[in-house]
Amino acid sequence: MGLLATSTGSAPKRTLSAAALALVLGSLAVGVASRADADPKLLPPQEAFRFSARALDDRTLEARFAVTDGYYLYRDKMRFALDPDMTDIAVTLPPGKVKEDQFFGKVETYRGEVVVRVPLAQAPGKSVVLVADSQGCADAGVCYPATRQKVTLALPEAGKGPGPLVDAYPRKKNWFN
Amino acid sequence: MTPKLRWTLVGVAAVAALAAGVYFGMERAGTPASPAQAGAALAGLALPDPAGKEQRLDQWRGKVVVVNFWATWCAPCREEMPEFIKAQQQHGAQGLQFVGIAVDQADKVEQFAKEIGLNYPTLIGGFGAMELSKSLGNKLMALPFTVVLDRKGEIVHTQLGELKPAKLQSIITQLL
Numbered sequence: 262m263g264l265l266a267t268s269t270g271s272a273p274k275r276t277l278s279a280a281a282l283a284l285v286l287g288s289l290a291v292g293v294a295s296r297a298d299a300d301p302k303l304l305p306p307q308e309a310f311r312f313s314a315r316a317l318d319d320r321t322l323e324a325r326f327a328v329t330d331g332y333y334l335y336r337d338k339m340r341f342a343l344d345p346d347m348t349d350i351a352v353t354l355p356p357g358k359v360k361e362d363q364f365f366g367k368v369e370t371y372r373g374e375v376v377v378r379v380p381l382a383q384a385p386g387k388s389v390v391l392v393a394d395s396q397g398c399a400d401a402g403v404c405y406p407a408t409r410q411k412v413t414l415a416l417p418e419a420g421k422g423p424g425p426l427v428d429a430y431p432r433k434k435n436w437f438n
Numbered sequence: 439m440t441p442k443l444r445w446t447l448v449g450v451a452a453v454a455a456l457a458a459g460v461y462f463g464m465e466r467a468g469t470p471a472s473p474a475q476a477g478a479a480l481a482g483l484a485l486p487d488p489a490g491k492e493q494r495l496d497q498w499r500g501k502v503v504v505v506n507f508w509a510t511w512c513a514p515c516r517e518e519m520p521e522f523i524k525a526q527q528q529h530g531a532q533g534l535q536f537v538g539i540a541v542d543q544a545d546k547v548e549q550f551a552k553e554i555g556l557n558y559p560t561l562i563g564g565f566g567a568m569e570l571s572k573s574l575g576n577k578l579m580a581l582p583f584t585v586v587l588d589r590k591g592e593i594v595h596t597q598l599g600e601l602k603p604a605k606l607q608s609i610i611t612q613l614l
Contacts, residue, residue, distance in 0.1 A: 303578055303580060303598075305578055306578070335511075338511075362513065363516070364510060364516060364550055364553065365510075365511075396511070398512070398513065398514065399580075401599060402514040402599045402600050403512075403514060403578075403580040403581060403582070403598060403599045404509070404511065404512035404513070404514060404515070404580060404581050405578065405579070405580050405581075406509075406541060406568060406579060406580075406581070
């Protein structure tokens with residue numbers, strides 16, 4: 262039976278056809294309501310720039326950004342702090358790929374994985390909330406505003422560690438994994 | 439089941455499917471408003487220009503208005519702006535008006551505007567402006583994001599990412 266069979270058939274058949282029509286109407290409405298043009302299937306920034314961290318020892322954290330293929334982060338927009346203190350922590354960022362920018366001059370960007378050691382100044386207690394600010398773009402031709410991500414890390418006792426890697430944005434379970 | 443009851447059930451199913459379609463469609467596009475309502479929200483917006491003076495978007499009502507959300511830190515935004523400058527120059531007299539909304543610092547915006555010879559106003563928008571763009575369909579609040587309004591102030595096109603010159607041309611030709 263065709264999806265849009267006409268109403269000349271028997272009664273049950275007609276019911277099915279009408280139900281099919283209702284479904285078609287429903288999906289048409291989906292199309293009408295989504296006016297935003299050509300969304301090139303962009304990931305939200307937390308997924309494009311996956312942030313995770315672990316405690317290497319009681320005085321050192323290790324922050325990681327896993328940058329999805331087709332996306333990049335700006336080196337000079339990366340900041341780390343502890344919540345609630347929120348003072349920028351001085352870190353040594355790895356060198357990025359240098360890009361000549363017409364307006365800003367030399368700009369360094371990261372792709373793939375970025376690993377940064379974050380030193381803790383004073384004994385911060387049993388756990389810390391590491392806050393990472395980052396800003397990046399997609400090769401598809403859009404940029405995201407600065408994005409803040411957080412992880413809570415339990416600190417190992419002095420002389421022990423490292424602790425487990427903690428994701429800021431846990432991977433969603435879907436039908437395929 | 440009587441035929442009457444059957445058709446009633448079918449009717450209920452149709453309405454439910456339609457409602458679900460509208461609901462999920464809206465959720466996907468993030469646009470609960472009609473083009474007229476969304477246009478009105480945009481027109482009612484007042485934002486400071488780089489000199490700090492408040493500017494209302496409805497001062498350009500009656501023109502074909504192209505609102506472009508951008509930032510100096512967004513390379514793809516900067517790349518498409520020379521095309522906007524050209525279009526403003528070519529069609530300004532016919533009633534085309536570009537308006538930028540920069541999600542940025544005023545000094546950087548002024549410096550960049552001077553550098554590329556920007557021939558249309560650009561206002562400074564903060565997080566509120568990004569939230570507004572979200573309600574217009576920019577659910578990831580990414581840049582550039584461009585909204586075209588007709589002379590009545592109704593939204594006729596929204597674009598995330600580059601608004602290609604050919605597309606821009608075809609839209610404004612129809613509206614001017």
